[in-house]
Amino acid sequence: xxxxxxxxxxxxxxxxxxxxxxxxxxxxxxxxxxxxxxxxxxxxxxxxxxxxxxxxxxxxxxxxxxxxxxxxxxxxxxxxxxxxxxxxxxxxxxxxxxxxxxxxxxxxxxxxxxxxxxxxxxxxxxxxxxxxxxxxxxxxxxxxxxxxxxxxxxxxxxxxxxxxxxxxxxxxxxxxxxxxxxxxxxxxxxxxxxxxxxxxxxxxxxxxxxxxxxxxxxxxxxxxxxxxxxxxxxxxxxxxxxxxxxxxxxxxxxxxxxxxxxxxxxxxxxxxxxxxxxxxxxxxxxxxxxxxxxxxxxxxxxxxxxxxxxxxxxxxxxxxxxxxxxx
Numbered sequence: 001x002x003x004x005x006x007x008x009x010x011x012x013x014x015x016x017x018x019x020x021x022x023x024x025x026x027x028x029x030x031x032x033x034x035x036x037x038x039x040x041x042x043x044x045x046x047x048x049x050x051x052x053x054x055x056x057x058x059x060x061x062x063x064x065x066x067x068x069x070x071x072x073x074x075x076x077x078x079x080x081x082x083x084x085x086x087x088x089x090x091x092x093x094x095x096x097x098x099x100x101x102x103x104x105x106x107x108x109x110x111x112x113x114x115x116x117x118x119x120x121x122x123x124x125x126x127x128x129x130x131x132x133x134x135x136x137x138x139x140x141x142x143x144x145x146x147x148x149x150x151x152x153x154x155x156x157x158x159x160x161x162x163x164x165x166x167x168x169x170x171x172x173x174x175x176x177x178x179x180x181x182x183x184x185x186x187x188x189x190x191x192x193x194x195x196x197x198x199x200x201x202x203x204x205x206x207x208x209x210x211x212x213x214x215x216x217x218x219x220x221x222x223x224x225x226x227x228x229x230x231x232x233x234x235x236x237x238x239x240x241x242x243x244x245x246x247x248x249x250x251x252x253x254x255x256x257x258x259x260x261x262x263x264x265x266x267x268x269x270x271x272x273x274x275x276x277x278x279x280x281x282x283x284x285x286x287x288x289x290x291x292x293x294x295x296x297x298x299x300x301x302x303x304x305x306x307x308x309x310x311x312x313x314x315x316x317x318x319x320x321x322x323x324x325x326x327x
């Protein structure tokens with residue numbers, strides 16, 4: 001990990017454990033009501049991460065005071081917003097005066113200019129892409145979990161990030177797709193996949209999509225799929241979502257539509273449906289897994305409840321490890 005998270009600031013959920021809020025498992029990461037509370041219990045903290053991912057990527061006005069206070073107290077700032085905090089006159093002045101750093105993650109990739117070369121054809125690793133029926137639905141988390149599970153089983157896996165959060169989490173390879181000029185997205189991603197292949201010779205390369213395939217406001221991940229020609233696509237879905245992220249006027253398209261779209265793009269059905277359990281009871285999750293498998297004939301699981309072993313069991317038989325194909 002690039003950073004060790006010791007606390008989260010969220011006044012609505014202050015006093016709870018972040019892991020308990022996320023998936024019911026305590027992780028010892030406390031949620032604080034203010035920066036003052038967080039620093040009182042964690043005085044050695046040196047970085048404040050602006051972790052919010054709002055549509056349009058601008059700093060919410062109510063966050064400005066927290067960022068200013070953090071810098072004045074000697075914390076460096078890491079931000080994944082489209083609005084570059086290092087370009088803000090007030091923040092840049094405080095940065096100079098206090099000797100703290102402002103890292104705008106998307107700014108790092110803004111100038112990436114690598115055009116597609118075709119060297120992706122040299123990459124013989126098995127390729128998995130994790131797509132989503134919506135944005136902010138867990139594609140990256142499922143992709144990380146798949147990489148970890150493969151590696152734990154001795155099947156060497158490389159995770160390739162495609163967004164700013166993956167960079168913050170410490171992904172060794174990746175781009176920030178929505179920070180780049182569109183012409184260079186496939187070339188940049190191709191270079192990172194190829195670099196991972198040359199440096200590590202992984203048996204499996206796993207790439208999360210960005211945005212959602214049918215969302216009108218966010219990227220559709222089509223560049224990723226077309227470049228990678230994946231042998232397997234995992235589709236992440238949140239059954240309880242009624243509309244697409246941030247846009248109540250766009251009802252959630254049916255799961256069948258995404259399955260057909262993936263079939264058209266890749267000539268194969270999704271290898272698995274992974275379920276985001278937000279708003280679901282454990283019983284509802286189990287019922288939905290059965291529903292997917294019975295009605296679509298596609299293996300399903302909820303990564304945060306079940307792990308991803310079921311998917312790795314399924315795909316391991318198709319993956320060449322060294323000179324051997326696991327069967």
